[in-house]
Amino acid sequence: MFTVHTVLAQTPQNTDSVAELTTATDSVAFKKTYGLRIGLDVANVLRTTIDENYIGFQAIADYRINSRWYAAGEIGTEQVDQFNERIDASTSGSFIKLGADYNFYQNWLDMDNMIYAGMRVGYATFSQQLTRYDYYQDNRYFPIATNEISQEFSGLSTIWVELQAGLKVQVLTNLYLGVNVHLRRSVAQNQPDTFDNLYIPGFGRTYDTSNIGVGYGYGISYRIPLFKK
Amino acid sequence: MSKRLFILATASLILSLTSSCEKDDLCASDFAATPRIIIIFKDDSNPLLRKAVTSLQVREVGQTSFAPLNNLGATVLNVVDSIAIPLKFDTAGTQYEFTQTNAVGVANTDVVTFSYDLGEVYVNRACGFKIIYRNLNETITAELPLNRWIQSTTTLQTDVTSNTAAHVEIRH
Numbered sequence: 001m002f003t004v005h006t007v008l009a010q011t012p013q014n015t016d017s018v019a020e021l022t023t024a025t026d027s028v029a030f031k032k033t034y035g036l037r038i039g040l041d042v043a044n045v046l047r048t049t050i051d052e053n054y055i056g057f058q059a060i061a062d063y064r065i066n067s068r069w070y071a072a073g074e075i076g077t078e079q080v081d082q083f084n085e086r087i088d089a090s091t092s093g094s095f096i097k098l099g100a101d102y103n104f105y106q107n108w109l110d111m112d113n114m115i116y117a118g119m120r121v122g123y124a125t126f127s128q129q130l131t132r133y134d135y136y137q138d139n140r141y142f143p144i145a146t147n148e149i150s151q152e153f154s155g156l157s158t159i160w161v162e163l164q165a166g167l168k169v170q171v172l173t174n175l176y177l178g179v180n181v182h183l184r185r186s187v188a189q190n191q192p193d194t195f196d197n198l199y200i201p202g203f204g205r206t207y208d209t210s211n212i213g214v215g216y217g218y219g220i221s222y223r224i225p226l227f228k229k
Numbered sequence: 230m231s232k233r234l235f236i237l238a239t240a241s242l243i244l245s246l247t248s249s250c251e252k253d254d255l256c257a258s259d260f261a262a263t264p265r266i267i268i269i270f271k272d273d274s275n276p277l278l279r280k281a282v283t284s285l286q287v288r289e290v291g292q293t294s295f296a297p298l299n300n301l302g303a304t305v306l307n308v309v310d311s312i313a314i315p316l317k318f319d320t321a322g323t324q325y326e327f328t329q330t331n332a333v334g335v336a337n338t339d340v341v342t343f344s345y346d347l348g349e350v351y352v353n354r355a356c357g358f359k360i361i362y363r364n365l366n367e368t369i370t371a372e373l374p375l376n377r378w379i380q381s382t383t384t385l386q387t388d389v390t391s392n393t394a395a396h397v398e399i400r401h
Contacts, residue, residue, distance in 0.1 A: 085256065086357025135349070136356040138262040139297045141315050195351050208353045
């Protein structure tokens with residue numbers, strides 16, 4: 001009943017009843033808005049305001065290729081100060097992630113939401129500054145020395161692959177809110193000879209025991225409508 | 230439907246963020262600390278044989294406290310034929326007094342100076358860096374030969390990078 005109503009509303013000039021019946025099945029599919037959806041990761045902004053050792057910004061974007069596939073990517077910068085028991089260091093740099101998302105969600109009518117899984121290839125270029133370090137001693141016969149320095153390790157980079165899963169919900173026309181989680185695995189690292197990459201922009205902190213990283217995002221984005229089909 | 234999922238996903242994200250104690254943040258003792266110098270004591274008349282020191286204390290020249298001789302932190306060891314003592318990491322040498330106390334309670338102190346080049350190695354985020362020592366050599370401070378209990382020293386390994394083998398042999 002709803003279908004018939006819509007067909008009539010959309011094709012009032014169609015007077016041929018036979019033609020109307022044959023086109024009816026096509027018209028059920030609502031037109032999708034195509035265009036570049038750009039936005040901001042709110043998680044980075046929130047952390048920048050809360051965490052005094054963090055400054056970060058990340059722009060997010062995707063583009064609908066068809067009803068299921070989206071080309072997607074992120075670009076951003078991060079600066080993180082880390083204070084450990086024996087090492088203080090800060091990392092700053094920028095990153096880009098490119099890939100695609102697959103929408104599993106079956107939208108009804110003119111809904112435009114996503115439950116998606118995606119993949120990215122990420123690349124970060126950054127530098128690290130070692131500001132303090134201690135020597136690991138198994139005794140205290142000689143006083144533990146703290147070295148306050150400022151040693152720069154620049155020209156560092158990392159390439160990683162990333163799996164994403166998340167949701168995007170249209171809250172207003174062309175305005176979307178999204179949450180997502182990431183699982184990352186670094187595949188190539190350019191790290192200092194005498195130090196380590198403690199943090200990688202866009203990848204997150206590193207672990208000695210694995211090359212896995214995790215993350216999350218909280219996006220708000222707007223689709224610049226280009227055309228419908 | 231999707232809004233409920235959205236709230237659910239947000240809640241689980243927040244939950245996952247509150248647990249973040251990583252084993253990487255603790256410096257586990259199985260990571261190598263700055264190595265100590267391992268000294269073994271041999272018989273001067275037959276250097277193939279180990280010869281225990283009746284009672285041994287070691288102290289840096291100028292310090293009042295005695296150095297730890299093993300990984301338990303003991304500063305006096307009786308009938309001991311090997312010790313592991315720390316080396317200074319802010320200067321390229323450590324001067325140690327080796328005091329042997331014999332069976333009747335007579336103490337004899339000899340001074341051995343260890344010289345080396347300092348190097349540093351990154352361990353990990355939690356443990357920081359460690360020191361390694363290269364080009365090690367020892368000199369015994371001159372004394373009348375009759376007053377010395379240490380007759381000679383031999384460098385077994387010039388690089389002190391780990392605690393897996395002896396670095397110096399002291400003959401007495």
